Amino acid sequence: MTRGAITHTVPRPQRADARRNRERVLAAAEAVFSEAGLKAQVDEVARRAGVGVGTVCRNFPTKQALIEAVLTSMYVSLLDQAEAALVTADPAAAFEQFVLALSEFQARHRAFAEQMANEPVLPETAHALRDALTSAIARLVTGAQSAGTVRADIGPADVAILFSGVAHATAVAGDLQPALRERYVRLILDGLRPAVASQLPGAPLDFAQLRCIKNAKLRKAR
Amino acid sequence: MTRGAITHTVPRPQRADARRNRERVLAAAEAVFSEAGLKAQVDEVARRAGVGVGTVCRNFPTKQALIEAVLTSMYVSLLDQAEAALVTADPAAAFEQFVLALSEFQARHRAFAEQMANEPVLPETAHALRDALTSAIARLVTGAQSAGTVRADIGPADVAILFSGVAHATAVAGDLQPALRERYVRLILDGLRPAVASQLPGAPLDFAQLRCIKNAKLRKAR
DNA sequence: CTACAATCGGAAGCATGGTTCCGCTTCGGC
């Protein structure tokens, strides 16, 4: 708006140091949010980046925007891992590999775990990413199911929910005890096997349904 | 202090309406914290109780104190359930019954779930309670283990961690879908059975160890 | 080298939510 001609025709070449600072802020934010979760304060990010708060807020006009930027980059890197797993020949191994990677990722990136567990705080930009990730997970799950290491009566979103539970539960005690985390991941993998498979209430949950449920909840809260 | 003679010899008989108000506040707090978690605001508690904030703060000088009072009463009521389960003849059934009750309890009392998951926020008054509860859980677990429905390589605190994970994971989506919660509880029960029992890293975790780990974490954070 | 505009730092501003205080009301013994 307001005489916008220049604003949107010229891609405005940023000053070099400004670009460098932006990167620093992003890196600091990633580190800080990973350690302390989304409740970490903007000042701390600024301090860690070695800049003033003003600089943080100029690049990311709001804390929310900063969070979105960080989360987006986390989504990218997790998607990489999912795709890395997908190229494995053995679908059972692929699933297990991804699940371990996921839990380790959540342990390392607390902010990501919170995002995955709570109401989505994602910009529209990231929707494509999220879809790619959910579809990759769905493929990993069905692969493991046809390989016979995962029972048939669960859906991809069931897996996401279960492991985000593990992430949260071990966040309390587990940061210092990575073994503990793997312990619970393996236990849940055991629960996912077809062998025992007692009757579960409900039906396999996919991501579309999960989103519906979350939306319903949001609507109710409002 | 300050001419304390009267203060501690006379048990100062509270006025009737004051006592009634205190109860109202406590009830309102329990309801509000259960629905919204510990982040719920004091004003909301006051409104729900039909009193002014001043009244809340006179009875519970700080939000923390209010939380402690509410949590203590929740501990009592959960302990009841654990003891109810313990009198069941079949230890396998007792364990399952308690675990379902626990997850339902956590779903209904969000504040309690948060407390159980995060750093302890308990007054010393509640330590005896907590010990009673952990010992009841320990008995339920070992009972189920000798009955053969729970694998030997897990400890009581493992169970607590796993189910607090479920509580958290389903808090997002599960409030509206109680079936979903039971779904995951049953799945974890499957994982806990001796049948499949793949090798788990780490050792069975008991509550004393868990407390150590949490303390270590607290110390580090400071 | 100079000048100008982009960028910076961090102090001041604002919003949110807990805690305190005080004039008014109500209880309950007489």
Add this chain to the structure above:
DNA sequence: GCCGAAGCGGAACCATGCTTCCGATTGTAG
């Protein structure tokens, strides 16, 4: 009924943490 004190409500106060603003600084085109 009357009166002193306990209790009440909620506005004012304070702490915390995000956002804005502006004088000082620094990069860069000419």
